[in-house]
Amino acid sequence: MRRGVFRGGVDDVRTMARGWRWGRRSMVPRSAEAYVQAAEPTVFPTDWSRTRPLRVLREVAQKGGLEPLFRSQVRTRVEGLDVLRSMTGPVIFVANHASHLDTPLILLSLPDDWRRRTAVAAASDYFFDTWWRAVGSAVVFNTFPIERRGGTMATTSGEVLADGWNLLIYPEGTRSTDGWVARFRMGAAWLAVEHGVPVVPVAHRGTFAAMPRGQGWPSPGRRQLTVRFGAPVRPAEGESARDFGARLQAAVAVLLDEDQDTWWAARRRSARGETPDPAGPDVAQWRRVWQQSQSPPAGAPGGRRRRAWSLTR
Amino acid sequence: MSRPGFVLEVDDRTPPLVVHEGEGFRLETFPLGTRVIYPPESLPAVPDVDQAIQHALRNPEGSDPLPELLFPGMRLTVAFDDLSLPLPPMRSPDIRQRIIEAVLTMAAAAGVDDVELVAANALHRRMTAAELKHIVGERVFRSFFPQGALYNHDAEDRSNLTHVGLTDQGEDVEINRRAAESDLLVYVNVNLVAMDGGHKSVPVGLASYKSLRHHHNSKTMVRSHSFMDHTKSHLHHSAWRMGQLLKEHLNIFQIETTLNNEVFPAPYDFLMKREWEWSIKDQGSMLAARRALSLAPARLRHKMFHDLRAPYGLTGVHAGDTEQVHEKTIAAVHRQQLVEVHGQADVLVMGVPYLCPYNVSSTMNPILATCMGLGYYFNSYRGQPVVRRGGAVILYHPLKPDFNQLHHPSYVDFYEEVLAESTDPAVIEAKHEQNYAADPWYVHLYRTSHAYHGVHPFYMWYWAAHAMDHVNEVIWVGADRRAVQRLGFRAASSLADALEMASDTVGRSPSITYLHNPPHLLADVR
Numbered sequence: 033m034r035r036g037v038f039r040g041g042v043d044d045v046r047t048m049a050r051g052w053r054w055g056r057r058s059m060v061p062r063s064a065e066a067y068v069q070a071a072e073p074t075v076f077p078t079d080w081s082r083t084r085p086l087r088v089l090r091e092v093a094q095k096g097g098l099e100p101l102f103r104s105q106v107r108t109r110v111e112g113l114d115v116l117r118s119m120t121g122p123v124i125f126v127a128n129h130a131s132h133l134d135t136p137l138i139l140l141s142l143p144d145d146w147r148r149r150t151a152v153a154a155a156s157d158y159f160f161d162t163w164w165r166a167v168g169s170a171v172v173f174n175t176f177p178i179e180r181r182g183g184t185m186a187t188t189s190g191e192v193l194a195d196g197w198n199l200l201i202y203p204e205g206t207r208s209t210d211g212w213v214a215r216f217r218m219g220a221a222w223l224a225v226e227h228g229v230p231v232v233p234v235a236h237r238g239t240f241a242a243m244p245r246g247q248g249w250p251s252p253g254r255r256q257l258t259v260r261f262g263a264p265v266r267p268a269e270g271e272s273a274r275d276f277g278a279r280l281q282a283a284v285a286v287l288l289d290e291d292q293d294t295w296w297a298a299r300r301r302s303a304r305g306e307t308p309d310p311a312g313p314d315v316a317q318w319r320r321v322w323q324q325s326q327s328p329p330a331g332a333p334g335g336r337r338r339r340a341w342s343l344t345r
Numbered sequence: 346m347s348r349p350g351f352v353l354e355v356d357d358r359t360p361p362l363v364v365h366e367g368e369g370f371r372l373e374t375f376p377l378g379t380r381v382i383y384p385p386e387s388l389p390a391v392p393d394v395d396q397a398i399q400h401a402l403r404n405p406e407g408s409d410p411l412p413e414l415l416f417p418g419m420r421l422t423v424a425f426d427d428l429s430l431p432l433p434p435m436r437s438p439d440i441r442q443r444i445i446e447a448v449l450t451m452a453a454a455a456g457v458d459d460v461e462l463v464a465a466n467a468l469h470r471r472m473t474a475a476e477l478k479h480i481v482g483e484r485v486f487r488s489f490f491p492q493g494a495l496y497n498h499d500a501e502d503r504s505n506l507t508h509v510g511l512t513d514q515g516e517d518v519e520i521n522r523r524a525a526e527s528d529l530l531v532y533v534n535v536n537l538v539a540m541d542g543g544h545k546s547v548p549v550g551l552a553s554y555k556s557l558r559h560h561h562n563s564k565t566m567v568r569s570h571s572f573m574d575h576t577k578s579h580l581h582h583s584a585w586r587m588g589q590l591l592k593e594h595l596n597i598f599q600i601e602t603t604l605n606n607e608v609f610p611a612p613y614d615f616l617m618k619r620e621w622e623w624s625i626k627d628q629g630s631m632l633a634a635r636r637a638l639s640l641a642p643a644r645l646r647h648k649m650f651h652d653l654r655a656p657y658g659l660t661g662v663h664a665g666d667t668e669q670v671h672e673k674t675i676a677a678v679h680r681q682q683l684v685e686v687h688g689q690a691d692v693l694v695m696g697v698p699y700l701c702p703y704n705v706s707s708t709m710n711p712i713l714a715t716c717m718g719l720g721y722y723f724n725s726y727r728g729q730p731v732v733r734r735g736g737a738v739i740l741y742h743p744l745k746p747d748f749n750q751l752h753h754p755s756y757v758d759f760y761e762e763v764l765a766e767s768t769d770p771a772v773i774e775a776k777h778e779q780n781y782a783a784d785p786w787y788v789h790l791y792r793t794s795h796a797y798h799g800v801h802p803f804y805m806w807y808w809a810a811h812a813m814d815h816v817n818e819v820i821w822v823g824a825d826r827r828a829v830q831r832l833g834f835r836a837a838s839s840l841a842d843a844l845e846m847a848s849d850t851v852g853r854s855p856s857i858t859y860l861h862n863p864p865h866l867l868a869d870v871r
Binding site for chain 1 (some may be wrong): 346
């Protein structure tokens with residue numbers, strides 16, 4: 033009888049773990065989505081996560097845990113960091129968004145002094161819906177909540193900027209479903225215009241192929257990721273956020289183009305207005321996904337690098 | 346803000362759903378595409394109950410205010426619904442207590458001396474002193490019970506019954522003499538479901554067998570589509586005729602109350618939530634409850650359930666003329682329970698819980714489980730049944746052939762003798778009802794002990810007559826096979842097996858609808 037009771041308990045736990053997706057995000061049946069109650073606006077203060085003790089803890093977590101783990105799972109190629117040498121910050125990094133790997137990729141690609149001063153804007157309804165997820169992401173990634181649907185936050189992006197922190201913002205608002213870039217929202221551009229800070233465009237490839245939406249861990253085989261930082265873009269005098277936002281999206285598009293070819297070829301295409309649309313070709317969905325599920329090649333862009341001194345002709 | 350009820354369509358994102366089965370519940374994985382009818386969420390309760398009662402009594406519908414109906418030297422009788430309402434019993438103070446106290450305060454102020462309180466239990470069992478006290482409260486109980494002025498209605502006390510007359514269709518109207526001869530009869534009702542209240546209160550609750558047999562019979566029940574819609578129910582049509590006759594002879598002041606859907610107290614409140622919205626705490630509560638129930642001995646398990654007291658909130662109180670009051674009451678019940686459903690299903694699935702109106706603090710025997718599933722739940726519709734004619738019904742309940750000898754003595758014989766011979770409501774009515782109704786031993790137990798009347802199990806079986814007439818297949822999951830056989834149904838060990846068995850009737854890919862209650866719901870099938 034005891035054995036039966038024990039077994040019944042195990043079965044119940046299994047049923048619940050499977051039915052309620054333990055360890056994964058819960059889902060609402062499609063026919064019930066219309067009846068989901070709007071969540072109360074979350075007010076989750078994260079100022080504490082930018083205090084000195086937490087910065088020390090984050091340094092340990094990122095360098096001692098996150099980085100070795102990250103590098104054990106993927107290979108990275110980082111280009112364009114020299115643009116940061118001539119700057120002091122704060123700046124806003126805007127990047128395309130395709131995977132949960134994007135944030136560790138960009139943060140761990142930054143020079144240490146920049147990384148330590150960079151906070152990440154994270155969707156409040158996703159990363160701050162439970163206390164443990166909020167605390168975890170704030171400690172490890174220095175996230176602060178932004179409201180995708182409008183609302184009041186305990187800490188606004190402007191305050192974080194004003195405190196001298198760099199921001200990492202994904203203007204698309206969510207991860208891409210097919211690896212291609214969606215339309216940029218105005219938030220990052222508005223912040224830059226409002227606070228008069230430069231924006232560093234960032235383009236990366238390969239994260240969708242390595243760990244797309246719905247996947248909890250990178251695919252095996254140490255997939256190649258690339259990340260490229262572009263020259264800072266500054267809002268012109270009297271430029272609207274809408275116009276500036278369009279320039280930011282164009283800057284990221286040029287960087288993506290550059291990452292697949294050469295800087296010179298990408299510049300020339302840009303000058304001719306022929307930069308490939310980062311939203312991808314208008315073809316069947318499977319072809320879009322198929323193309324993006326290909327990791328970037330391991331070598332440098334623009335074909336095989338020629339050796340300066342070649343022994344053979 | 347309470348969300349309305351809705352119909353879920355089971356998909357790959359849907360977690361297993363709670364299905365009640367007696368003193369327990371299971372998590373059932375339904376086939377993809379199954380429709381699940383969820384009741385509306387609990388409506389907000391009236392913030393000031395006493396003020397709402399005062400307002401209703403002083404501003405009644407189609408009647409003078411209650412204080413104006415009270416005068417010195419009058420005979421005042423207060424009748425009230427018995428322990429079959431609400432379910433589960435309400436956490437103290439019961440709404441009836443608060444209303445009766447308000448009525449008596451007005452009566453005292455008006456100088457009324459001759460007051461009696463009668464529980465309108467018809468052929469239900471006599472309530473114990475403790476049960477009466479729970480309903481009317483300590484002050485009322487102390488003031489009236491020791492003097493014999495607070496008591497259960499006795500439908501077999503010939504000296505205390507008055508034959509008021511016959512309806513235009515020849516139906517006897519015979520009710521409690523004290524009520525019939527009062528200057529004013531105040532009736533305090535709890536309208537838990539749409540079936541309750543209106544003229545079903547006085548002409549049924551205070552009646553005798555002679556009067557009840559006109560509508561509590563298989564013919565009436567099979568033609569009541571459904572008895573949760575009083576405009577389409579032959580049971581209610583008969584009660585309404587009786588009520589209209591009574592109105593000519595008697596001054597009735599009807600007070601009706603409606604409750605919200607706060608059925609389960611903590612820690613069982615997760616049972617009122619939609620499963621995919623369960624928090625970690627809710628999931629832990631479910632696991633803990635399932636483990637506790639599987640480990641607990643039967644007696645403790647019974648106690649765990651029957652000690653539950655619902656934290657119901659009042660959603661409305663209306664007083665005055667019975668019919669005018671009832672219209673408002675039904676509107677309030679519909680606000681809380683009505684769910685729009687489009688189209689009928691081939692298979693209707695229902696989980697029968699531990700409690701029905703007739704086993705408060707008692708045992709849910711197979712006859713009562715049948716009444717609850719095929720009677721109350723099947724009839725929880727307006728328009729047309731949730732399942733199509735010729736479809737199948739799948740029910741969950743252990744159906745243990747356990748009977749409470751104190752409360753249900755005639756059920757034992759009904760189960761062993763009557764059902765062994767026939768399960769056809771019309772046949773058993775013609776052949777056996779009179780014997781059980783007039784049996785002196787059952788009458789004696791009804792009058793002096795706490796037994797349901799001898800004829801009561803017949804009524805329970807008639808309650809299910811419409812469902813039995815409407816569907817071709819009734820299958821019980823997880824039930825005692827011998828009991829199921831005795832009841833004339835079929836038993837399956839799982840939902841998959843039940844659907845396999847039903848495939849002869851409804852095919853291999855039937856449309857399935859699961860009625861997700863309790864809390865209470867009323868399917869408005871279009």
